[in-house]
Amino acid sequence: MTDMVVASPLDAAPGAALLSLSERRSLSIQLTLSMIAGGLLILSAILRFGVSHGQAVADLVAGAGAALVAIPVLSAAWHSLRRPSLHGVTDQLIALALVAAWASGDLTTAALLPLAMIIGHVLEERSLLGSQEAIRALGRLTQGFARRVIPRGEIETVATEALRAGDVVELRAGDRVPADGVVRSGSSNLDTGPITGESVPVEVTLGAPVFAGSIALDGRLEIEITRVGKETALGRVVSLLQSAELAKPPITRLLERYAGQYIVLVLLVAGVLWLVTSNTAVTLTVLVAACPCALVLAAPATAIAAIAVAGRHGILIKGTAFLEELATVDSVIFDKTGTLTLGELRLTALEPEPGVTAGGLLQLASSIGAVSNHPVSRALANVTRPEERTVLTDVRETHGLGVVAHDGEARVALGRPELFSQLNVAAGAPPRHDGPIAGVALNSTFLGWVLLADEPRAEARQAIADLKSLGLRRQLLLTGDRSEVAHRIGAALDVPEVCAEALPEQKMQRVIDEVAAGHRPLVVGDGINDSLALKAGAVGIAMGAQGSDVALASSDIVLMTNDLRRLGTCIRLSRRCRRTIHANVAIGLGWTVVIVGLAATGILGAGGPLIAAVLHNVSTLVVMGNAGSLLKFDESRFPAAANGTAHGTGILPARIGEGPPAATAAGGEAEIGAR
Numbered sequence: 001m002t003d004m005v006v007a008s009p010l011d012a013a014p015g016a017a018l019l020s021l022s023e024r025r026s027l028s029i030q031l032t033l034s035m036i037a038g039g040l041l042i043l044s045a046i047l048r049f050g051v052s053h054g055q056a057v058a059d060l061v062a063g064a065g066a067a068l069v070a071i072p073v074l075s076a077a078w079h080s081l082r083r084p085s086l087h088g089v090t091d092q093l094i095a096l097a098l099v100a101a102w103a104s105g106d107l108t109t110a111a112l113l114p115l116a117m118i119i120g121h122v123l124e125e126r127s128l129l130g131s132q133e134a135i136r137a138l139g140r141l142t143q144g145f146a147r148r149v150i151p152r153g154e155i156e157t158v159a160t161e162a163l164r165a166g167d168v169v170e171l172r173a174g175d176r177v178p179a180d181g182v183v184r185s186g187s188s189n190l191d192t193g194p195i196t197g198e199s200v201p202v203e204v205t206l207g208a209p210v211f212a213g214s215i216a217l218d219g220r221l222e223i224e225i226t227r228v229g230k231e232t233a234l235g236r237v238v239s240l241l242q243s244a245e246l247a248k249p250p251i252t253r254l255l256e257r258y259a260g261q262y263i264v265l266v267l268l269v270a271g272v273l274w275l276v277t278s279n280t281a282v283t284l285t286v287l288v289a290a291c292p293c294a295l296v297l298a299a300p301a302t303a304i305a306a307i308a309v310a311g312r313h314g315i316l317i318k319g320t321a322f323l324e325e326l327a328t329v330d331s332v333i334f335d336k337t338g339t340l341t342l343g344e345l346r347l348t349a350l351e352p353e354p355g356v357t358a359g360g361l362l363q364l365a366s367s368i369g370a371v372s373n374h375p376v377s378r379a380l381a382n383v384t385r386p387e388e389r390t391v392l393t394d395v396r397e398t399h400g401l402g403v404v405a406h407d408g409e410a411r412v413a414l415g416r417p418e419l420f421s422q423l424n425v426a427a428g429a430p431p432r433h434d435g436p437i438a439g440v441a442l443n444s445t446f447l448g449w450v451l452l453a454d455e456p457r458a459e460a461r462q463a464i465a466d467l468k469s470l471g472l473r474r475q476l477l478l479t480g481d482r483s484e485v486a487h488r489i490g491a492a493l494d495v496p497e498v499c500a501e502a503l504p505e506q507k508m509q510r511v512i513d514e515v516a517a518g519h520r521p522l523v524v525g526d527g528i529n530d531s532l533a534l535k536a537g538a539v540g541i542a543m544g545a546q547g548s549d550v551a552l553a554s555s556d557i558v559l560m561t562n563d564l565r566r567l568g569t570c571i572r573l574s575r576r577c578r579r580t581i582h583a584n585v586a587i588g589l590g591w592t593v594v595i596v597g598l599a600a601t602g603i604l605g606a607g608g609p610l611i612a613a614v615l616h617n618v619s620t621l622v623v624m625g626n627a628g629s630l631l632k633f634d635e636s637r638f639p640a641a642a643n644g645t646a647h648g649t650g651i652l653p654a655r656i657g658e659g660p661p662a663a664t665a666a667g668g669e670a671e672i673g674a675r
Contacts, residue, residue, distance in 0.1 A: 033068045040065030041111050066111035070098055073114040089263055090291040096267075097287040097609065100280065146178040147171075149222060163228050171221040177214045180232040181223040183207060188219035192561075266290040273600060285599035285608030294619040295588030299581050301627035306577040309633050313569055314560040322556040324581070326539045326574035328520050332472045332567075333511060333533070335525035336479035336489055339543050340564070341454045343526070345379035348455065351431055352448035361448045363388060365440045368414045371395045372403045376436050377414065379452055402438065413441040420446060434484045454485075461493050463564035470571050474519065478507055478533065508532035524567065530554075541567065569635045580630055584623045591619035 040061050048058035077095030098114055146163055147155045147170040155170055160178040163169065169178060171188065189201035192214045201217055204210055210223055212232040229235055266287065274283040303320040310317050317323050334340050352361045362383065367390040369380030374397070381389075392405035392412060401422070402415015413423055420427040420441055427446045430437050435453030439446060464475065477495045479486045479502065486500035499510060511533045514521045523530070523537030526544070531554035534540030542555035544562035559566045595615050598604050604611045 030072045033072065037065040037069045037111055040068070062111055066098075066102070066114075069111060069114040070102075073098055090293050090296065092263060093266060093287050093291050097284050100284055100287070101609070144176070144178075147175075161229070163225050165225055165228060167225045169223050169225060171216045171223055173216055173218050173220075175216050177210050177212050177216070177223065179212045179225045179229075180227040180234075181210055181225045183210060184222045184224050186219055186221040188221050189217045191215040191217055262292070269596075269600065277602070279602070281608050282599060282602050285604055285612045286596060288609050288616065289595035289599040289612040290592065291616055292588065292592055293616060294591055294623045295585065297620060297627075298584030298588045298623050301624055302577055302580045302584055302630060305627050305630040306573060306580075309631060310570075310573060313566065313573075313635060315566060315570055315573075316558040316560060318556055318558070322539055323574050323577055325520075326522070326557070326570055327578040329522040329538050329571070330472065331474035331476070331514060331519045332467055332522045332524065333476045333478050333514065333537065334495065335530045335533075336477055336481055336486060337454060338526040339524055340460050340477065340489060340493060340495075341456050343454065345375060345436060345452045346455050347380065347383050347450060348435070348453045349451040350448065351451065353428070353446060356447045361440055361450070364390065364412060364442065364447065365414060365438070365450050367392055367407075368403055368405055368412050368440070371405055372397060372414075374403070376438055376452060377403060380414075380438070380450065411443050414438055434482070434488055456489055456492055457562070457564055459563060459565050463567055464493055464495060466565065466568035467571070470568060472522065472571070476510075476514075478502060478510055480504075480507070504530070504532050508536045511536040522567075525555075541570065572635070573633060576633060577630065580626060584626055587623055587626070588619065591615075591622075595619075 044058045044062040044065065047061060048055060051057075073091070074095055076091040080089075080091045094114065144160055145157050146160050148158050148163065149168040149170055150156055163179050168184060169181070171177065171186075173188075177190070183204050183206055185206065187203070187205040189203050190210060191201050192211070202214075204221070210221075212234040227235075269290075270283045270286045273286060274280070277283075299320075303323065306323055307317055307320070310323075337343050347362075350358045350361055352358050365380050366384040366388070369377040370386075370389055371392050372378070372381075372395070390407050390412075392407055395403065395405040397403050398415070398419065400416070402413060402419040404411065404413045404415075404419075404423070406412065411423075413419060413425070415438060417427055417430055417439065420439055423441065423444075425441045425444055425446050427439050427441070430439070431449060431451065433451045433453075435451065437452075438450050439448070440450065441447060467475070475495050475497065477486060477490045477493075477498045479498075479500055481500060483498075483500040486498050489495075490498040502510065507530060511521055511523055515536070515538070520538040523533050523540045525531075525534055525540070525542060534542065534555045539557060540555040541557045541559060543559050543564075557570060559570075595612055599608055599612055602608075
């Protein structure tokens with residue numbers, strides 16, 4: 001095949017802008033006006049002190065500088081009156097101080113004051129970019145080129161934006177998956193760390209789903225595209241992260257509720273001071289000192305940083321309120337299937353008859369399982385490689401009993417004890433087991449039993465212990481599965497309370513009862529069967545929601561990986577976020593009170609307005625720096641969790657995409673060998 005370039009990426013530059021066009025234009029205008037105004041002020045000072053009788057010209061030049069920087073300040077204040085916000089309080093107070101300076105004839109202060117505030121505003125914007133970049137970087141994971149396979153066998157290099165569902169693309173070692181798709185040929189190990197934070201590559205082969213943003217480490221793949229752009233799992237994650245970034249934290253909404261009263265209070269204080277002292281400088285200083293910029297940014301800056309960190313860990317938070325709520329949970333309610341367990345049947349043990357080898361029993365069970373579509377059969381098919389299986393013909397499935405096929409002249413059977421009675425095969429009593437059981441026979445000889453179950457995740461016990469260490473000792477396993485299965489899983493994972501055989505409505509009621517008892521439960525489920533319970537809890541977390549619309553819709557937080565240890569990461573991140581927000585609010589509020597006190601007592605002197613502006617910007621940068629420290633939070637690299645290890649057999653786990661997927665274990669209801 002040959003490569004030919006037919007398109008270029010629309011915008012794959014690594015330095016893609018983080019601000020919108022209007023935001024960049026506004027900052028450029030403010031900076032340009034500030035530099036011109038700064039030059040005019042320098043010229044005014046030269047004329048004032050270096051030229052005799054230059055006072056009038058100096059005032060004129062200073063007035064021109066003051067007029068230039070007054071434009072963005074007055075524009076922002078007018079905009080905030082039309083669209084009230086907490087940040088608008090600062091714009092309005094600075095505008096009032098500017099008008100007062102003009103009215104008093106203090107043109108130098110009228111120029112320097114907005115100049116200092118504009119520079120502080122630019123610094124604030126630049127400080128926020130570090131947090132925003134972590135979110136924007138996700139959106140750039142799929143920008144660039146893709147090699148699209150065309151019908152005549154050639155490859156054309158196109159922009160990823162040009163891909164459509166149904167296209168087939170080639171992926172080589174080092175390439176990034178451009179869109180969601182399914183492997184049509186080849187095999188490779190994919191690094192999904194940029195999306196899920198997983199430290200261990202995932203092996204994919206024929207039929208495996210792949211997600212945009214993953215990186216091929218070796219091999220060669222051909223992938224059929226299923227979803228592109230904003231419809232991909234990564235696209236939806238970026239959209240929700242951006243929505244969460246724009247959402248207002250609860251404490252911000254609380255402050256906004258009293259913003260109007262705050263301005264009235266500041267104006268009253270400034271008015272009283274002017275009446276008492278007749279000192280314009282003191283009045284201007286109070287107006288500037290009362291600007292609550294640090295208080296305004298205390299919560300949003302911290303929340304943006306936390307959302308960015310969460311995204312880096314494969315944690316999707318749908319709103320800043322949920323992040324703060326998570327810090328207050330005191331109990332946890334787990335679903336079982338697909339949450340604490342793997343959500344698929346796995347071979348747990350072999351019980352061959354005397355004289356039959358375990359390897360022979362396994363090989364035959366896997367061979368007949370590969371020619372059946374029954375959930376138990378599919379699980380057995382995945383425990384061996386295709387080349388290790390016996391080719392069977394004349395396959396006949398009997399509903400509710402099992403499968404019969406032929407290897408040449410030999411008859412092979414897999415199924416329930418009743419099947420062997422019909423075939424006149426003497427089978428021993430099935431062993432006690434709370435999961436699916438199937439027997440295997442060759443002609444009239446019974447070879448043994450295979451035992452399957454939905455096993456706990458390898459990291460589940462560690463994750464549960466971690467949550468207990470964080471204070472969430474009240475834990476409940478809430479499942480619709482059979483009681484004996486639920487209690488086995490609960491005992492294995494040291495979950496103290498188990499509630500089994502619960503319908504979705506009963507699950508929701510159990511969560512509501514927990515809330516009524518005064519607890520704040522964290523509900524963890526798969527986002528499909530547990531949607532009602534997820535909504536009823538204080539916070540709902542959906543597990544492993546790559547590509548799942550239901551999980552994204554029903555939960556407050558989504559883990560893009562199935563690693564339960566991310567739950568502890570969520571709790572620690574939320575608690576640190578809350579501590580940082582409280583510290584920032586204290587800094588912003590305390591600093592404002594101190595500066596207003598200094599201004600009101602006249603300690604700041606004649607240059608008070610400018611000193612207050614500088615101190616105001618210092619407090620803002622302190623708050624931004626404290627919020628930025630949250631970006632250092634890192635639990636993104638866990639040791640590998642051997643989720644696929646078969647228990648008690650020493651058998652290699654199935655590889656992703658090798659043959660039909662293992663069945664979802666619905667509490668062992670679809671059982672060939674159920675007793």
